[in-house]
Amino acid sequence: MMEALAVGLLGVVILAAWLVPKWRLRRAVSRPLPPQHVAILARNVMQYSGMDDVQRQQLGRMVQHFLHQKKFVGCAGLELTDEMRVTIAGQACLLLLGRIGGHEKPVSYPTLEMVLVYPGAFLAPRKQIDVSGVVTEERQDLLGESWGDGRVILSWDHVRRGHTANAPGHNVVLHEFAHQLDSESGNTNGAPYLGSSERYRSWSEVLSRDYANLRHDAMWGRQGVLDHYGATNPAEFFAVATESFFEQPHQLAARHPALYDEFLKYYRIDPRQWQSTPPAPVEEPPQYGVVYGQWR
Ligand SMILES: [Zn+2]
Structure with missing residues (x-):
């Protein structure tokens, strides 16, 4: 009898330990x-x-x-x-x-x-x-x-x-948490979890090209929308491009339309809706036709 009571009590304690945090979270x-x-x-x-x-x-x-x-x-x-x-x-x-x-x-x-x-x-x-x-x-x-x-x-x-x-396109929180999203796929390599091979193919094609262009711009000291720190490696490119996507969406969309489209699909939100500033006129991006980086 005492044993059954003890087992019952233990069950209640375990259940409470499991339920209380969930209840607190739901309430918060x-x-x-x-x-x-x-x-x-x-x-x-x-x-x-x-x-x-x-x-x-x-x-x-x-x-x-x-x-x-x-x-x-x-x-x-x-x-x-x-x-x-x-x-x-x-x-x-x-x-x-x-x-x-x-x-x-x-x-x-x-x-x-x-x-x-x-x-x-x-x-x-x-x-x-x-x-x-x-x-x-x-x-x-x-x-x-x-x-x-x-x-x-x-x-x-x-x-x-x-x-x-005063710091357009720079946001250390967006940058570091983009790395957190990137690492959810198991590797921090500039390709977060995308769900299908088709999406990885398109991501790889677009981001590899824009990464290569940024490396080229960085080498020649030519400043565009993306900070040259993104030319360090594909993971930094994803984090830097995420900063621009949320902080300078009009400029990024105008200068890197295909990249912007990939990010729209991934983040499932268009940050342009939060900024009424019309995009500044930009020149067409140069096409170098060379892909140095391989994404995946
Ligand atoms: Zn970083």
């Missing part, structure tokens, strides 16, 4: 975003002012979910504030708005566990391998980093600067 997501958090999104997520009410509500639910699920850690003495958490969550969830925004239960970055925030640029060890294979280790100043083990690291100083009109 179903609550409207507090007005002070809405004000932070309006201040620090550039696209928010152009959104309709449905999109704002969807982003709000996703931010609630993100804040509930992900751990934020202040580093090097940084004391975290709501301004920091909500700004980072809002910008990170922007990438998911078209992909999962309308779902009953938003799932934001399932493999991400924590966001570490430094007050400014942080030093990180980097291995360099020269042409003869000699490995040297040095420390580099970084603004952000994305790891496949569930961590994103950010410099708050650069997050804060990234959403202003």
